[in-house]
Amino acid sequence: MKKIAIFPGDGIGPEIVDAARLVLDAVDQAAGLNLQCTDGLVGGAALDATDDPLPEASLQLAMAADAVILGAVGGPRWDGLPPAKRPEQGLLRLRKNLDLFANLRPAQIFPQLLSASPLRPELVRDVDILVVRELTGDIYFGQPRAVELVDGKRRAYNTMVYDEDEIRRIAHVAFKAAQGRRKQLCSVDKANVLETTRLWREVVTELAAEYPDVHLTHMYVDNAAMQLIRAPSQFDVLLTGNMFGDILSDEASQLTGSIGMLPSASLGEGRGMYEPIHGSAPDIAGQDKANPLATILSVAMMLRHSLGAEQWAQRVEKAVQKVLDDGLRTADIAAAGEAVVGTRAMGQAVVKAL
Amino acid sequence: MKKIAIFPGDGIGPEIVDAARLVLDAVDQAAGLNLQCTDGLVGGAALDATDDPLPEASLQLAMAADAVILGAVGGPRWDGLPPAKRPEQGLLRLRKNLDLFANLRPAQIFPQLLSASPLRPELVRDVDILVVRELTGDIYFGQPRAVELVDGKRRAYNTMVYDEDEIRRIAHVAFKAAQGRRKQLCSVDKANVLETTRLWREVVTELAAEYPDVHLTHMYVDNAAMQLIRAPSQFDVLLTGNMFGDILSDEASQLTGSIGMLPSASLGEGRGMYEPIHGSAPDIAGQDKANPLATILSVAMMLRHSLGAEQWAQRVEKAVQKVLDDGLRTADIAAAGEAVVGTRAMGQAVVKAL
Ligand SMILES: CC(C)[C@H](C(=O)O)[C@@H](O)C(=O)O
Ligand SMILES: CC(C)[C@H](C(=O)O)[C@@H](O)C(=O)O
Numbered sequence: 001m002k003k004i005a006i007f008p009g010d011g012i013g014p015e016i017v018d019a020a021r022l023v024l025d026a027v028d029q030a031a032g033l034n035l036q037c038t039d040g041l042v043g044g045a046a047l048d049a050t051d052d053p054l055p056e057a058s059l060q061l062a063m064a065a066d067a068v069i070l071g072a073v074g075g076p077r078w079d080g081l082p083p084a085k086r087p088e089q090g091l092l093r094l095r096k097n098l099d100l101f102a103n104l105r106p107a108q109i110f111p112q113l114l115s116a117s118p119l120r121p122e123l124v125r126d127v128d129i130l131v132v133r134e135l136t137g138d139i140y141f142g143q144p145r146a147v148e149l150v151d152g153k154r155r156a157y158n159t160m161v162y163d164e165d166e167i168r169r170i171a172h173v174a175f176k177a178a179q180g181r182r183k184q185l186c187s188v189d190k191a192n193v194l195e196t197t198r199l200w201r202e203v204v205t206e207l208a209a210e211y212p213d214v215h216l217t218h219m220y221v222d223n224a225a226m227q228l229i230r231a232p233s234q235f236d237v238l239l240t241g242n243m244f245g246d247i248l249s250d251e252a253s254q255l256t257g258s259i260g261m262l263p264s265a266s267l268g269e270g271r272g273m274y275e276p277i278h279g280s281a282p283d284i285a286g287q288d289k290a291n292p293l294a295t296i297l298s299v300a301m302m303l304r305h306s307l308g309a310e311q312w313a314q315r316v317e318k319a320v321q322k323v324l325d326d327g328l329r330t331a332d333i334a335a336a337g338e339a340v341v342g343t344r345a346m347g348q349a350v351v352k353a354l
Numbered sequence: 355m356k357k358i359a360i361f362p363g364d365g366i367g368p369e370i371v372d373a374a375r376l377v378l379d380a381v382d383q384a385a386g387l388n389l390q391c392t393d394g395l396v397g398g399a400a401l402d403a404t405d406d407p408l409p410e411a412s413l414q415l416a417m418a419a420d421a422v423i424l425g426a427v428g429g430p431r432w433d434g435l436p437p438a439k440r441p442e443q444g445l446l447r448l449r450k451n452l453d454l455f456a457n458l459r460p461a462q463i464f465p466q467l468l469s470a471s472p473l474r475p476e477l478v479r480d481v482d483i484l485v486v487r488e489l490t491g492d493i494y495f496g497q498p499r500a501v502e503l504v505d506g507k508r509r510a511y512n513t514m515v516y517d518e519d520e521i522r523r524i525a526h527v528a529f530k531a532a533q534g535r536r537k538q539l540c541s542v543d544k545a546n547v548l549e550t551t552r553l554w555r556e557v558v559t560e561l562a563a564e565y566p567d568v569h570l571t572h573m574y575v576d577n578a579a580m581q582l583i584r585a586p587s588q589f590d591v592l593l594t595g596n597m598f599g600d601i602l603s604d605e606a607s608q609l610t611g612s613i614g615m616l617p618s619a620s621l622g623e624g625r626g627m628y629e630p631i632h633g634s635a636p637d638i639a640g641q642d643k644a645n646p647l648a649t650i651l652s653v654a655m656m657l658r659h660s661l662g663a664e665q666w667a668q669r670v671e672k673a674v675q676k677v678l679d680d681g682l683r684t685a686d687i688a689a690a691g692e693a694v695v696g697t698r699a700m701g702q703a704v705v706k707a708l
Contacts, residue, residue, distance in 0.1 A: 088546045118583050119472050139493075139514060140547055147549050150517070156553035157515035160493060164508040190600075192442045193494055195501050199510035225605040226613075229472050229583065246544075247579045247601055254580040 002307060004037045005065035007058065010044040010087060011280025012290035012343075013071025019292030019347025020069065020299050023319075026351045027303065027312050038065075042094065043073025043087035043280075053090030059097055067306035068094070068273040071295065072280035095135050100266035100273055101166070102173040103133040103245065104301070107252035107262060112324040113333055116257030119229070126233040129252050130181065132174040133245025135266055137166045138196075140242045160196045162241065167203040173267070174239035175211040184236035186217045188224045188244050200241060221248070228252055253277055260291035260332040263298035265305050272306045274298040284331075288342035291330035293320055296350055319353035326353075356661060358391045359419035361412065364398040364441060365634025366644035366697075367425025373646030373701025374423065374653050377673075380705045381657065381666050392419075396448065397427025397441035397634075407444030413451055421660035422448070422627040425649065426634035449489050454620035454627055455520070456527040457489040457599065458655070461606035461616060466678040467687055470611030473583070480587040483606050484535065486528040487599025489620055491520045492550075494596045514550045516595065521557040527621070528593035529565040538590035540571045542578045542598050554595060575602070582606055607631055614645035614686040617652035619659050626660045628652035638685075642696035645684035647674055650704055673707035680707075 006021070008014040021037075028035045040058040047053050053073075062068050074087040083089070094100070107129045109117065117124045142159030149155075171187070178185040187204045189197035201218055208216045219227065221244045227234065228248065232255050240248055253259045259278045266273040276294030284290055297320060304313035327338070328349050334340045341349070360375070362368040375391075382389045394412040401407050407427075416422050428441040437443070448454070461483045463471065471478045496513030503509075525541070532539040541558045543551035555572055562570045573581065575598045581588065582602065586609050594602055607613045613632045620627040630648030638644055651674060658667035681692070682703050688694045695703070 083546075083552070086546060092547070118474060118477050118585075120474060123472050142511065145549050147553050153517055153519065154553055154557070155515065155517040156550040157496065157513055158548050158550050159511055159513055161509065161511035163504070163510075190597075192437075192440060193446070194512050195437075195499050196510040196512050198437070199501050199508055203508070222600045222604040225579070225601045226608040229605065229608045230611075243544075244601075246576045247598075250576040251579040251583065251605065254583045257584075259580075 001034045001036055002067070003065045004035050005061045005068045006037055006039045007042040007068065007070045008039065008045070009042055009071040009073040009280060010075050011072055011282040011285040013073070013280055015286070015288065015343045016276065016290050016292040016295040017069065017071040019343050020295040022347040022351050023296050023316060023354070024299050026354055027316065030354070031309060031312050033307060033309065042070065042090040044075055044078045046090055047078055047081070047085060047087060053085065053087050054093045059094070062094060062098060066271055067302050068271065069298065069302065070273060070275040072276065072278065074280050075282040092140065094273065095266060096141060098271060098273065099136060099268040101134060101136045102170055102267040103135040104177070104265045104267065105131040105133060105249040105253065105262070105277060107131065107249070107256055109256050110258060110261060110324060113258045113261070115335060116333060117255060118257055119232070119255055124232060124255055127255060129232065129235045129238060130177055131238045131240065131245060131249040131252055132170065132177055133240050133249055134166065134170040134242050137162055138242035160194065160243070162196055162200060164199065164203050167200050168207065171204045171207050171239060174237055175207060175214050178214045178237040179211065182236040183214050185214050185239060186219050186235055186237070187239040188219055188221050188248065190221050191218070192220060197241070204239065224248055225251060228255065258333050260330065261293050261297070263294050263301050265298070265301040267305060272302065274302040288344055289331050290343045291332050292343050292347050296320060296347065315354060316350070319350045322353040323349045355388045355390055356421070357419045358389050359415045359422045360391055360393045361396040361422065361424045362393065362399070363396055363425040363427040363634065364429050365426055365636040365639040367427070367634055369640070369642065369697045370630065370644050370646040370649040371423065371425040373697050374649040376701040376705050377650050377670060377708070378653050380708055381670065384708070385663060385666050387661060387663065396424065396444040398429055398432045400444055401432055401435070401439060401441060407439065407441050408447045413448070416448060416452060420625055421656050422625065423652065423656065424627060424629035426630065426632065428634050429636040446494065448627065449620060450495060452625060452627065453490060453622040455488060455490040456524055456621040457487040458531070458619045458621065459485040459487060459603040459607065459616070459631060461485065461603070461610055463610050464612060464615060464678060467612045467615070469689060470687060471609060472611055473586070473609055478586060478609055481609060483586065483589045483592060484531055485592045485594065485599060485603040485606055486524065486531055487594050487603055488520065488524040488596050491516055492596035514548065514597070516550055516554060518553065518557050521554050522561065525558045525561050525593060528591055529561060529568050532568045532591040533565065536590040537568050539568050539593060540573050540589055540591070541593040542573055542575050542602065544575050545572070546574060551595070558593065578602055579605060582609065612687050614684065615647050615651070617648050617655050619652070619655040621659060626656065628656040642698055643685050644697045645686050646697050646701050650674060650701065669708060670704070673704045676707040677703045
């Protein structure tokens with residue numbers, strides 16, 4: 001028996017998670033996985049109910065689970081709240097408390113959706129990038145941090161910090177991922193300016209000897225932001241710290257033009273958390289318009305990384321390709337004139353294609 | 355009489371600066387500006403000659419000047435050197451010592467070069483963005499910073515820091531720039547995670563009352579990295595800190611597909627420094643292949659911002675448009691099959707078009 005904690009979250013979260021549940025249930029029955037799924041509250045939904053974006057009960061639920069599925073958190077309703085009371089804090093505390101240090105964010109072109117890319121088709125046709133982003137360190141969590149009054153003047157600071165163990169464990173993840181792919185690893189830093197990323201480059205370079213089959217390169221973050229647009233198919237695996245990865249993984253995903261399609265996994269030593277990379281889209285919430293495929297592909301990543309069911313992961317991925325081949329489109333990925341299906345119908349179609 | 359300090363720097367620096375000199379000399383004579391130009395060493399060239407990327411004589415030369423022209427610094431020859439002995443340090447120390455806190459980086463489409471953009475033409479046709487990047491603060495210069503050994507383990511950190519005065523002075527520059535343009539100002543931060551950028555957002559918001567004609571919005575840095583690709587023409591002026599601006603201004607410039615065309619200005623209370631945004635391109639150095647137009651357009655920015663010669667700035671900019679209209683192309687901006695001119699010939703053509 002495996003325990004799955006499900007946090008639908010805010011906005012379109014509940015709908016896309018419900019559609020993904022259809023797929024998960026179908027796989028569970030067909031494969032005899034014997035999953036025990038329990039829902040919990042996080043983000044704005046948790047704030048409304050308990051005044052805390054990650055109530056103790058939710059944290060316990062996640063800690064006791066083998067894997068976590070998350071919809072999306074946040075929305076304008078909670079934007080005015082103080083920092084500790086923001087939906088995002090629920091997400092950041094989940095990552096930190098579960099020690100989910102490795103964020104895997106694939107940015108992959110779906111050939112059926114090539115025309116959705118803002119880039120010229122010849123530049124993106126072959127794009128298949130995996131961003132491996134460190135997720136529990138860096139300036140996100142570094143101490144000290146504060147807004148202070150110094151001689152009556154406001155002053156604020158944060159600390160970017162990494163130690164060699166933190167760098168090493170995420171670099172291992174990236175090297176291994178590259179071994180299973182095209183064996184190209186590009187590590188991103190700003191080693192010409194920042195000590196923290198100079199250590200980053202040093203430690204990553206040291207590990208290269210353990211992975212002689214992987215070709216390691218280094219790139220400054222400003223150049224990486226350019227190269228992702230200029231010639232994105234040069235990249236296989238991109239390894240980044242938490243802050244640079246936040247920026248570059250969003251940039252990379254936008255290259256595909258279909259961020260409603262892109263899943264993510266956040267892995268630690270034990271359990272993993274799986275979520276679409278898109279946000280909670282409050283403007284279309286509750287209207288059966290949202291694209292559930294990123295969440296469904298996140299379920300595939302869960303089958304692969306947390307449930308040891310690689311074959312079923314591939315079957316879900318193939319089912320998604322099939323519904324795209326069949327011309328099914330939610331509004332976000334429909335070209336002008338194409339017929340549109342709803343969130344639930346898309347989930348059902350994937351189940352059928354399984 | 356106005357004093358101009360010229361630092362050709364490394365790689366293609368000397369060639370592009372020589373071509374720009376042709377234009378500057380022509381304007382000087384025609385407009386009777388009475389310029390006194392003096393060359394100095396910075397970057398790798400200075401390291402080779404004096405073992406210091408910014409020798410005291412160069413700093414004095416820059417301090418005594420009304421404006422500084424810089425070619426480009428850096429190259430693989432100096433990559434192995436320790437941090438304090440890197441060409442980039444010359445640049446960073448110039449910025450800091452001259453208090454050049456406002457970096458203006460226009461990312462503009464040249465209609466003649468539309469097909470060079472990696473983006474679909476309909477998305478970039480109207481792109482005309484000015485990135486206003488803070489240049490003397492943030493994690494670039496924040497203290498403390500170090501690589502340390504803690505219990506035998508390496509650990510490194512940097513400090514992101516801003517006080518309200520630093521934020522206010524760069525925000526004023528951005529608001530004023532927006533007033534002279536389309537009156538849209540988008541300030542970039544990561545206020546949902548970083549205290550430093552929460553203060554940033556707070557202070558920028560306070561200033562908005564002084565500029566009622568400017569429409570101020572705020573955007574998280576990860577979203578900005580996406581929106582720049584998804585719909586770049588939504589932006590007029592983008593206001594950023596030093597680190598985020600390093601990344602986003604490079605991304606924005608790449609949208610145009612012609613970074614060999616883009617100038618920049620770094621302004622303080624007094625003098626300004628002007629340089630192309632591209633690098634030193636050591637692979638084509640000394641071959642009369644480099645595109646001097648970004649440096650020539652930087653001269654135009656100098657005429658505008660440091661020499662009070664707006665009309666001559668516009669004449670230089672029009673001359674550049676004219677040579678493009680006439681079909682002159684250096685290798686970097688030539689489409690397949692187009693005839694190519696060299697660095698010096700391009701400079702001469704601009705002089706003729708003046
Ligand atoms: C919501 C926010 C805190 C989060 C981050 O910055 O990590 C998001 O942008 C992401 O990338 O998952
Ligand atoms: C060379 C480097 C130190 C510099 C920076 O990071 O500011 C460069 O990337 C730039 O943007 O001018």
